Amino acid sequence: MIEIHNIHKSFNGKTILDGISGVFETGKTNLLLGASGTGKSVLLKCIVGLVKPDIGSVTFDGTYFTNNKLDIRQEIRRKIGMLFQGSALFDSMTVEQNVEFPLKMLTDMNKSERMDRVNFCLQRVGLENANNKMPSEISGGMKKRVGIARAIAPNCTYLFCDEPNSGLDPQTAITIDELIKEITHEYNITTIIVTHDMNSVIEIGDKIFFLYKGKKLWEGTNDNIMDNQIPELQDFIFANRLMRDAKKVEDERDR
């Protein structure tokens, strides 16, 4: 369980996060939902400590993180798997070496155990034949998937994914969503996913936090997100026609 309390962050006098609190439960896929530029990535970085919040605190399973000693923070970080919005693959290493890297650094598996795990993870994200390619030789969507494979390779306790399925075709996007949901439930991971994909919201939104202009406007689940009475969230959800039509049909049926 990850708890965040009253997180504030501003860059050059511009407030990005304006007092966000919340609890991300273990074994659930927690979604951070919000429009582009609302500070979702910044919040994720505040939680893992890559960005230092101006005010506020983060605790991982009861252990205070934000301003704690470096070795305690590193201890927690070794249990974190993270997918960055831009994938952040190590560009001097092949796909295989990228996925192997955290295993090499964080576990004491031997070479053949590591390779088994690497191939297993690459297969889970649907990349069987890319082992020896360099990151510069693969597509954006493939990079995303390698990033996910790297994040889940060591059995992490906390998983953070910044837009895991942006840039993927609908089918692969669903596969990735399912994968994240599956491992979250199977290994009882605390997962936080940044997204603006309504499909993911409906498919895997065990818990949903809606951010708007630096504040948390709504929290709930995929079951009750359609019933919300927040105009900003309504606008967000029903921005596309398909969703509007779906709602119309539902409303008519209710009547």
Next chain:
Amino acid sequence: MLQHFGKYLLFLKSLFARGESSNIIFKRTIDEAILIGVNSIVIVAIVSTFIGAVTCVQVAYNLDNAFIPRSTIGFMVREMTLLELAPTITSIVLAGKVGSSIAGGLGTMQITEQVDALEVMGINSASYLVLPKILASLLVFPMLVILAMFLSIAGGYVAGTLSGELTAQEYTSGIRGDFIPYNIVFALIKSVVFAFLISSIASFRGYNTSGGALEVGAASTTAVTNSVIAVLIADFICAQLLL
């Protein structure tokens, strides 16, 4: 300026804060050393050969006096090479070559969040990425300087004899006369000092890049100018202290 220097010192300190196991650092150092060596050996070879050749021809031109033995030319080429040309010119060339590549590489890793990715894994990115580069430079720079010494003296030999300024015997007797072994020690000490300055300043500049591709370019340029200035100042201080 003073603020930058303070940050630089803090950066150096951070390299040693809870780093990775020495085994990993050692492997990474060897990889980096091979990279630095392979990438710079050709340019160092070309530059030092020509510097030796030019020095020989110009000294010969200046010593056009019947009372000075021709072997003095060889002697002067050797002295200039060992004391100044090989360590300092090589280091300035390497500041351009190695310094810019270190700063560019680290800068790119920083802006594409690769450094963040290391940090999130609980790895001390400064020590994992930077320490091996500095150690590798400390290892490889002196080797390159020794190579530069040989090639520079050989370049002088070729230029001197081919241009007919002096005979092979005169040149060899010149480079063997009044030899002071300490000069070699001095040159190697200098090369180690320069290696440290170049690699650490370039790492500092690259590691602290933020923004985009434009800033990476700027970081590379600053890394080179800063480290060249640092090398020249250190050159002067070394000469004052050690000679």
